[in-house]
Amino acid sequence: MTKDKQTEIVIIGAGGAGCSAAIEASAYTKEIVLLTKNDFSDSKTFNAQGGIQAAILPEDSTDNHLEDTLRAGNYKNNPALARILTSRAPQTIKWLESLGIQFDRDDQQKYKLKTAAGISCPRVLSCGDTTGNKIVRPLEKTVKSLGIEVKEKALVKSIKKNSKTNRFQVVVNVAGKEELIIAKSVIIATGGLLPKEKRAGLDLNDHDYAPDGVELATSIGAEVKNADLIQYHPTGVVIPRALRRYRIPEVVRGCGAKLTDKNGNEFVDSLATRNKLTAEIVRICDAGLGVVTEDGYKGVWLTIPDVEKNHGKGYIKDNFPSMYEKFSKCNYNINEKPVLVYPIVHYSLGGICINENSETTISGLFAAGETTYGVHGEDRLMGNSLLDIFVFGRIAGTSAAKYVSAI
Ligand SMILES: Cc1cc2nc3c(=O)[nH]c(=O)nc-3n(C[C@H](O)[C@H](O)[C@H](O)COP(=O)(O)OP(=O)(O)OC[C@H]3O[C@@H](n4cnc5c(N)ncnc54)[C@H](O)[C@@H]3O)c2cc1C
Incomplete structure (x- = not known):
């Protein structure tokens, strides 16, 4: 050290x-x-x-x-x-x-x-x-x-509180070397449960293992509640395959895209809140009304072409430029074809x-x-x-x- x-x-x-x-x-x-x-x-x-x-x-x-x-x-x-x-x-x-x-x-x-x-x-x-x-x-x-x-590139490995000095000891790994920082106060702002997300296959950069905030807080006895309570994002891409797990922003549904089953029927209020929508998508797929892909994934259709029917030509490109570009690069015209989606882990x-x-x-x-x-x-x-x-x-x-x- x-x-x-x-x-x-x-x-x-x-x-x-x-x-x-x-x-x-x-x-x-x-x-x-x-x-x-x-x-x-x-x-x-x-x-x-x-x-x-x-x-x-x-x-x-x-x-x-x-x-x-x-x-x-x-x-x-x-x-x-x-x-x-x-x-x-x-x-x-x-x-x-x-x-x-x-x-x-x-x-x-x-x-x-x-x-x-x-x-x-x-x-x-x-x-x-x-x-x-x-x-x-x-x-x-x-x-x-x-x-x-x-x-x-500074991974916090652990925190402890010294009750005699009333100071926190923060152990950090910086470029492979351990450093100890003594602080009067610590703010944990580590975001959601990234290690679990990694296991779920999210496309986030790879890291050396670092404890998340809940782990750090628990280790020094701070109260934690419902640590495993997760929100799913209802519209993670299944098809096109090249964009699998990319989340279609929810405001796309706010602009008129609907969720439909394999027969084209809208089976749920597409503006229901996330976990309710997630439960409905899972239910409809389990009932055999979802689409099954060649590689065995399930999903329902998100009718992005409806957005331009409501808002006029060019709306998707102007308001969702990054999404439009991603799909265009895959030669997938989202103004003409619906996208197959299924819920993915999103938020702690x-x-x-x-x-x-x-x-x-x-x-x-x-x-x-x-x-x-x-x-x-x-x-x-x-x-x-x-x-x-x-x-x-x-x-x-x-x-x-x-x-x-x-x-
Ligand atoms: C694709 C996507 C789209 C989203 N879109 C929206 C949206 O449109 N609107 C909305 O409201 N929310 C959205 N969210 C959710 C929102 O982005 C996050 O909930 C929010 O940004 C979390 O911010 P945070 O500061 O708590 O954590 P983060 O932004 O995740 O920051 C955590 C930080 O902690 C660091 N860290 C973690 N552990 C350690 C450690 N042990 N040692 C050192 N550093 C550590 C990380 O490196 C990072 O710097 C989206 C999430 C995703 C993934």
Whole structure:
């Protein structure tokens, strides 16, 4: 081991939750170390597609947003956390814009607001269909301009708390060498259960094994709930085979694409929330009404050609440029042919318990983002995770900074 490093706050994870925590905390202290096991593009935030929710329209309200969020979560959400999420959405959009993020607008400079499952009013702001990387780049630039120490390719192996010194010991593997960082406070912002996703075959970059946030939190006795509660994304591609497991963004259904069985019958409300839709797709396939591929996969049709019937020619290419390009490269015309889809593992609903200050049950240990439990209850609305990571990431950063200044 090299010489121990001392700092005030260690943040584990450089996705949206970790970066926003670092930016907020840096207003109070410059002794922050932000760790990521790879680089800034290796996060779910970077891969996010469809967008982020905020009640912006005059006919919408943060109360509507809250009710939609609670209904989707089957009223199992922590209501205080859900209220913070939705009430802070408009100001979060302004904050992101102040960092240079530009959400899509129409010719009159009004936001292009899309809709998705379980949403009572159009509320999804996007940056094309690659919202995540359009957000991450300005975040990364901001973090690096604030004098925050960033360590890339730094895998956190373990955390411990020394009850005598009241300090955390964070063991990190940086380029094969173990380093020990002593910190007054730690923020876990490690995202969802990546190792399990890897086993499910998701197309994420390969890593050396690193414990996820739930594992780190559990190891020092922080409360975790429903760690295995998972959300499926209903529309993972089965055919074309070259794009297998690519998720068709949910806002495509918001724009009119429907789910149909092998006979072309719509068997479900295509804008039902994710886990309900997942259950229906599985049921219909088990009942023999799905399509079976030559290599034994099952699926149902997603009628993307309906989108241009509703919105006019060129809509898919203009609004989902990345998806359009991916399919075009496979010589698959999604404006003419439906796509075969089946649910895939998508999001960790369970995780580390936090309160309204993003505090865990261990003093000095904070958490934010997909690694936490409570904001979304039993199912999450599309666009509410990007919101969650910035709302609670920022809260975690401020709370940790206040904590370290008080001890
Ligand atoms: C394809 C796709 C599309 C999506 N689209 C949307 C969307 O349109 N809207 C929406 O709201 N949500 C969407 N989501 C979900 C959303 O992107 C994620 O829930 C959210 O970005 C999670 O952010 P996070 O900051 O909590 O974690 P992440 O962005 O996953 O960041 C986790 C960070 O922790 C680091 N890390 C993990 N473990 C360790 C360790 N042991 N040591 C060091 N570093 C570690 C990682 O390297 C990474 O930097 C999508 C997800 C996917 C996969």
